[in-house]
Amino acid sequence: xxxxxxxxxxxxxxxxxxxxxxxxxxxxxxxxxxxxxxxxxxxxxxxxxxxxxxxxxxxxxxxxxxxxxxxxxxxxxxxxxxxxxxxxxxxxxxxxxxxxxxxxxxxxxxxxxxxxxxxxxxxxxxxxxxxxxxxxxxxxxxxxxxxxxxxxxxxxxxxxxxxxxxxxxxxxxxxxxxxxxxxxxxxxxxxxxxxxxxx
Numbered sequence: 442x443x444x445x446x447x448x449x450x451x452x453x454x455x456x457x458x459x460x461x462x463x464x465x466x467x468x469x470x471x472x473x474x475x476x477x478x479x480x481x482x483x484x485x486x487x488x489x490x491x492x493x494x495x496x497x498x499x500x501x502x503x504x505x506x507x508x509x510x511x512x513x514x515x516x517x518x519x520x521x522x523x524x525x526x527x528x529x530x531x532x533x534x535x536x537x538x539x540x541x542x543x544x545x546x547x548x549x550x551x552x553x554x555x556x557x558x559x560x561x562x563x564x565x566x567x568x569x570x571x572x573x574x575x576x577x578x579x580x581x582x583x584x585x586x587x588x589x590x591x592x593x594x595x596x597x598x599x600x601x602x603x604x605x606x607x608x609x610x611x612x613x614x615x616x617x618x619x620x621x622x623x624x625x626x627x628x629x630x631x632x633x634x635x636x637x638x639x640x
Contacts, residue, residue: 443499445471446490448507452476459503462532466501496526504533513558516550590621 445463447456456473463471472490477483487508494500500522502508508529509515519529519538529538537543589611596602608615 442470442495443468443501444490444494445501446487446508447471447473447503448477448484448486449475450477459507462503463501466530466532468501494522494525494527497528498526499528499530501530501532503531505531505536512550512553513555516547519547590624593618594622 443466445460445466445468447459447463449456449459452475454476456475460471460473470493472486472493474484474486477486490500505515509518522529523538530536534546536546538547593607593611596607602610604615604618608618611618
């Protein structure tokens, strides 16, 4: 079976040019996502299309960027489809994964995607190392100030309140208070446990 997939990123764009091209190419079934960014993980049309593909099916797209969120995602997706025995055809780029030229193009794209992933990883590690050397905290900022944590530890230690009560007063979740108190030290961690016993 020849299956088509079309996507546009915004609501004011039309799917019709892609759908017309897919029909002219002989697609018996066409799935689409309208107003869905390529970066979005929630693409119900794509999910339904992937679930419909049997072995020896042909997936036709108008252009490669209609299918993948990124180069690496596109390459990974096409690799999975090839393993399932699904042929991928891109009309605009004249790419067919069953042809030697099409496979060559995807091998090149795969190498580029791997290079892209390595660069991103390298930049991330360099940025984290630079932040460490400057004494900047890495990761998400903490929701509670040190003064709040000390006051919370004292209140729990004196039995004046519970974790749930502290969380409500500080505007955070009980889990956030518990983590903060554990970081505060062993004495605070013991207070956390005794406070939990009272809940």
